Amino acid sequence: MRQAKNASLFVGDKSVGFASIGMSIWGTNIGPSFLIASFGAAYSSGMLIANFEWFAWIFLLILGMVFTPFYLKSNVTTIPQIIKRRFGDGMYRLLSIYSLITIVIIWLGSGLYVGGLLFSQFTGWELWQSVLLLLIIATSFTIVGGLAAVIATDAFQTVLMIVGMAALTLIGLYEVGGIDGLMAKAPAEYWRLIDFDSESVPWMSFVLGYPIMGVWFWCTDQTIVQRVFASKDVPTAQKGILLAAVLKILPPFIFILPGIIFYVLQPGIDNTDGAFIAMVSEYMPIGFRGLMIAVLMAALISTLDSGLNSFSTIFTLDIYQPMIKKGKELSGKEVRLIGRIVTLAASALAFVWALAMEGMATNLFEIFQTLIAFLAPPLTTLFLVGLLWKRVTTAGATYGFVLGCITCMTVGICSINGQTFGLFEQWPHFLNLTFILFIVTSAITIGISLVTKHSADEEFLPKFKDVANTDSSQNKSIWKGWLILAIVMVGLYAGFEYLARNAGNTSDIPSSLPTELSSSPTTSSSTKKTASHSEPLTTNTDGLGAPEVNVYRGETPTFDGFIDQNEYQDATMLTGVENWNPQFSAVSDPKDLSGTVWIKHDGEYLYFAFDIVDNLMYGVDTPRWLPQENPNAHELTREGFPWFGDGVEVLINAKNSFSQEDGELNKGNGHSWQMVVSTHKSRLGGLGVAGLLEGEERSMLSAWNNYQKWILNKDMEAKVQIKPDAKGYTVEWRIRPDPCLEISPGEFWSADLPVTKMGLNLAVADLDNENEGAGNWGNFWHENWWSGERDKRTWLKQWGTMVLHGKTQPISTQDI
Template sequence: MLHSIDYFVIAFYVIAIMAVGLFVASKQKKGASLFLGDKSVGFASIGMSIWGTNIGPSFLVASFGAAYGSGMLVANFEWMAWIFLLLLAMVFSPYYLGLNVPTIPQIIKRRFGDTMYRLLTIYSLCTIVVVWLGGGLYVGGLLFTQFMGWDLTLSILFLLVIATSFTVVGGLAAVIVTDAFQTILMIVGMAALTLIGLYELGGVGVLIEKTPASYWTLIDPDSPDVPWYSFLLGFPVMAVWFWCTDQTIVQRVFAAKDLPTAQKGVFLAAALKILPPFIFILPGIIFFCLNPSVANSDQAFIAMVSEYMPIGFRGLMIAVLIAALISTLDSGLNSFSTIFTLDFYQPVIRKGKEVSNKEIRFVGQMVTLAASVLAFFWAVAMGSVSANLFELLQSLIAFLAPPLSTLFLVGLFWRRVTAIGATYGFALSCVLCVTVGFFSVNEKTFGLFEAWPHFLTTTFILFVISVALTVVLSLLTKPSPDEQWLPTFKQMATQNGSNSKPIWIAWGVLALVMVSLYGGFQYLASGDGGSSAAPISAQATETTKPQVSVYRGESPNFDGWVSPEEYRDATKLDGIDAWVPQFSPVHDKADLSGHVYIKHDTEYLYFAFDITDDVLYGIDTERWLPDENPRAHELTREGFPWFGDGVEVLINAENKAGEQDGELNKGNGHSWQMVVSTHKSRLGGLQKGGLLEGEERSLKSAWDTYQAWILSGAMQAKVRIKPDLSGYTLEWRIKPNPTLEIAPGVFWSAEMPVTEMGLNLAVGDLDKPKQENWGGFHHENWWSGERDKRTWLKHWGTMRLYGDYRSEYNP
């Protein structure tokens, strides 16, 4: 994939960024502060450093993939951030600079004393490790391995050495300058990707014509992924924490030479927030128009770079990924060093004794090195243990926000809050939030309710509880001698010489720009300015959209054996041999044929397959492997669960499918695709047939969901080889909750009216090794769809679920 010119570009970037950082470090005065850049940082550096720190590699790839899969909706997280950057600039910054402290914990120390100060110091160090160091380094290393082919550990070490080299020597001053350099690189690199994509597509007009109108929407009340009320309630809680109170972001404000400089720098960061949807999100939509058939949207970024970026530009894109990681990682390292040195070493280890600048600088450098070692082992551990741990830690980030947002919004702006109320409220809130986050991510409800609400809704509820705890405990206690009231906002703004009128005018202009952007994209989403994508042809509608009605029946003996008598009350599907062939057509029913039975007993939905197959893989043949994947039988995400004889069931429970090409299932209760094999299973290994994770198994969230369903018994399957080896039978039963989610938090039940769902079925037949078909497959017949398009949601058939017996509807 990479040419020697690409390697040259990558090497040039690495040398350049290290040279810039070390040059800045060499120009610092002797004894200069590692933590605040001697409070001489200009507004441009502040703005670009904040922007660059926020753009990590996981954000870059995830936003691209989200846009590929669903369009502009993810842009809300970028274009709503300006409101909270406004709060940082105009409300919080006067306090931060007026109090003349270098860290967030020292602000709380002024207000509530030492106990709360120590507690917040520990909290801050933990969040920096989780949010900025280990998680970001692991994701960056993983992406780097995909491009470069390096070992994950080597990739992590390489990236860490770059970030640590100038951070440990130059401190915040070097971090801010290199962040500014990397911000420019990221903007230029991603703008190049956008322009090249537009050129390949044929221009903006073609983009608007080919993009489904729904892809342009920014306000979607019916979004199942992020309900509008969840975003409206939960996003502000997270945004206040992230933009206004997190040390890694706010440290740039602390380093400003004065309040006006800080406010202009934060405004610049907010203005730059206009760019990400155009250079990170829009390319994902462009690539969707160029190639709508990428199975896993998380791979869309790498696929576009590989297919469309010319020699040299591929190296530039890898440099952009490295820049995104380094700008995040160096900031995290410096913030960790700042808090540890100033809020732990000096007050605890040295017990508040006067410490020279030289000693502080030396300790800060050693802590930066130690933090980098900690980050290395943390990131490597995430790659070596179950990936569930990594996704759990990343998901729990959302639950770290309520305690700190409460502490600042209530503790700083309501004078009745006491030290006891703040301290115990914060501690109890931390315990509650982490506990709820853990159980929510693992979907543990203990039977108290059906499912946890969206994590943004949960975050808001936890915020309300945190506020209530702090308020009630404060009202029940009296102020302590350790606490003191802080000056008012007006006093702080006046004291720091803020000429706020021009900056307020600038914020007003930015607000108008944001409103105009929302109006423009909603116009495209209305269909007047965009396209609704080509409709499905009449022939496709007639030939690839079969329908089936499913009724209540008696509970079968769930043992894997299928008899017509047992399923006499089920709906029967024939003609498997005449279904849509993905590979070779079936010419002999002895080769592949059979029946499918479908019914429910109100508790389970049943699929039963009676399959005739004259050659059974692994029984009549050796267990051979395809050339395309010698790891096909591994029960991992790298394996092929469907390799061998077996069947697949695909259900779109919410029955929601656009008309755009390439839209696949989501791998959750709304839409999924799973496999039953005759010779391997998750529960039985390679010795016993049964259920396996299906597509999109490359999506970690889908893989975890499928495993949870299998292990919990929400899905079960039993397979039997016919005694005369003429085929096999299998029974597959499915619990509606949590697998048939027809709307967010709503699962199908027999009490509901007639419900329509998308449905597809497949039967695979793998005989002796053949090279004429991909993977050596002999047959793979699908109930609905077209060849190479049978997994697209718009090509699935329709299943009508009736709650009662057939006789109730057909007397």
């Protein structure tokens, strides 16, 4: 068959052994984006994300024992070709284009961006230089040798990744005091694999949504399945897939476990996507850092060369030959030429897409899983419904696929941007969405099929019993292998459930912490101070109280950054900043960090005023220095650190809906937000000019856009003055209720409303010299919070309460 000969560049002459197939599947899946994202997600939530790895064996089983016999007995070289046989040319062309788009989005551009970003951090190169170098290396492997060279390279790189990450894991265990030290110090919930209350990986959502993603990724994606097409026969392919499933046991131990170890070593990192680089930089010997660069290179090249080869395969065999050459036979030379030209073209697309991603969010694990969640439903529907149910017609498959793609794309864009059009508060979890979209797409496909007839182009595929080798001894031994793997996986889940129930936790946070915010004024061991028309208040220093503060109407202050005593005599006063809950080093000298905060409103704006004592001002009487965790900290981008420097933060939950979920953060809109005022940089003035900056959650594009809009529209303003002796600073910060204090959809706080409660937290950061914060994350010296436990002060359920009164404070309520 002519095409079979021409396809040798893409399927390796069908001579690849099972070991190479298994390691290539595993290595292709483990790209730099996976490595960094899984490490960061483990730092945040522990072993929960291991479910994405340890459930994969089920879908590899389906690939090996159900789909592989169909694929190889049909003598196809691409996924679209199997659809062509079933539904004809129209569906074939649609799927070919869809496949090219998904390869660029998932395998090429995304992986190249993350790899280039990491390589630039290691080397100090510009991003585009790192991206270009890595792309040249990956492209050369693909062009020179085709799939056979790609698979051989992947197999070698798989070994390198396993060795490199195992070394990092062992070094981390040594630093944390071995297995016993890790078990004693890591939170018990970090070992849990099944958690019905988790927000990051809700268990029921996972059970519903992951199968949709799993079928698409492991059973129908060209980049993965192309390794199956390269095998010499069905048993070889099945053994290779079984090997890949066995290797999937490793990632939680060598990619996820180090993230948990680093959490124990250095808790409190907000930008978890930088956790991997931070651990490598701080704990690996210099020689081993070169090994880690090689690991990242291996992970990237393994992903890129696979994606490039798959792109070239589909374009050449499914678009160029049938559509451009009108089905004419191609010579082997022409196939190789076109394949290599297309590889270069795909490289150019990947380069552009990688650079375009530079301004996108950095919450990598959720970003990549979300992309898969919105790409998967149409193709999963096409294979599970379209191929397994003979009643599906060409019209049903085509319209279901097209309308499904449009629906998924629309929902995906709105969900990622947080755009709800006011119809509901927020989008469901992406795992729920992928299940819902699958149901919608399936309903369209089934509904249209029931009212249309089969076309002449359709061809029913053979039954499973006609292609499966049910009687062969090889087949029986492979099934035994799957059974053993199933037993191992059940044992792993049981083992980690035991760990979660019995692991020790030496955290100094008492287990009796309240789970919800107090609705009554906080009593404090600190002495209250009195002031005219004020309600002086200090927060508990033991972290056990959720403080509450009453805020009343007062006179409009002169908004200039200077704080006159008479301006805020009618404001509520918070004292004892040096005694707030320390995130890093505790304050030992009030001259180092102390201060007072006043809060009031004038009926039009809500005002916060800070008078902070600081004996050493970062960037004012000390040179600016940058943390190892982010040498681009002062960039005014989503990758920058708005709070890196001296400054204050305000966090408000205007809706006052306090989630009880661990790790639940603000939404970055009028309902709940966090903003920063720095003494040495600002959105409007850049580096060197104090003022407002975007806070968290910067990983959400909608939050980033909201924060910028508030600053540019002056919905929120801040004035900063450095004290004449440079021993501190004052801040006046005013907030317009509309759009910043949205207490319910479309309703914003005003002084005419009854007494209103909002969540509130405040922070004061002190940076000083790099060496003074040694041992702390980012070398911070002090960072004190009005409410919340250490490492949890940004969680919604850890905030205090602000009670807004529309009128002035009654004289009778004052402390005398």
